[in-house]
Amino acid sequence: MFAAASMPNIEKLVLPRWCYLSKNSFGFAFSKWKNLKTLIIAHDVPLTETFEFQVVGENCSNLTNLKYLGGLGKETAEEIVRYFKNIKRLSLQCAYVSGPGVLLLITGLQNLAILNVSHCKEFDDETVTMDNIVQAATQKRVRFIRCSNNCTCRNKRWLEGLRTYGSESWRKDEIKELEF
Template sequence: MDKAASSRNVSKWADLHRDILAMIFHKLDVRDIAMGASRVCISWFLASHNKTLWNTLDLAKVQQVEEGLSLRIIMKKIIKFFDINETRQNLRYITKLSQGAPKNLFFNLDAYIQEDDLVFVAERMPNIEKLVLPRWCFQSKKSYQFAFSQWRNLKTLIIAHDNLTGNFVFQEVGMNCNNLTNLKYFGDLRKNTAKLIVSYLQSLRRLSLQCSFVRNDEVLLLITGLKNLRILNFSHCKELGGERIPNQEEITIGNLKQAAIQNYVILLLCPKDNCRVCKAQPKFCMFWSYGSKIWRNDEIKELEF
């Protein structure tokens, strides 16, 4: 009797309309759909191909691990960080079901993405409009060229850049992504980086440097050099001393405000002396860990995810 009742219950679930199943699947994360729900029965497998389920792929949720500082958890995090095969396996399962539908793709801040991973994603998800790339993104110029040549519809780019991984190829972005109007840069904004952004991303209207290491000289270059810029988020940044040139006045926040007014740019600042976010910031060595907790939020709504 129990087996018969169980069989009838399974049959009822399997007979649900696909649109109803899709509404239920929306409550799951992408891995639960790909690795779980899609394998229950043929009806669920077909429902898991609903394109609305795959509009946004938030891989950060897939890669979340336990918090804590025990040796077991630390070792688990290290193994998870370098488990490239797991990342590729997740991507393979997901792309089989999503079939090129995703428009938003978010990697975890500390995901470890190699060249083949980015090429694989770009080939199978050409319609990306909003992209979040991780800190550890080891790519050759060739892989970046291919990826951004596929993502010509890209409108919003959010990158966590570590100089240990080399320079980010803003030139390839600028050459291929004419619709890009929003950029969030999280990292150490150096003079070369600011020059590249000005040289190749003139279409930018919104730029966020939230919680980055910055120098006022480079920020001034962005304000005056990006001719279509309308909003610059300068909140919660760590200001570093710029290169001192003899007989040249130091660039201050006042200079940045004046330049913003002259160039019709809205400059978003936080009250440094009374800002809870800034007061909570740790020393340099722990800054990346701290940033990972808040970088999904932003004062510019287009750059939240």
């Protein structure tokens, strides 16, 4: 709340995974950040419980860039699609994702131009294959970034992905606007 009051015109914000407070503090902070264009968040459900996508979306209509580290199932994807309608660049680098969630982001975000899923760990879900996702991205002309076939990220446990938070490899991104 102190940061929101003293820096109301920020355009880029990185939220550490331990800073989530009440819905009221979220509402106050994000109501001050009307010019926010880039949001980088690490969302760790056991530590932070829910992230207030609705509060951010209702207050930050200029938000076009999002980097999300956390578990991305279908429900989280639905919230991103519902509340972040202007997203053009989305990075899920190092996140734990489901195929249906990623497919929903591609089909539901009307302005999406670039999606980075490099170094992601996938939920075991055979209803949507990577071929389905690539096909949807191609049809919608979304630049789809993923790991090469010889990447070792698929062998890592998801908690190892969360440990990448703040590391040099996570701070860099294939999407220039989402580096920090």
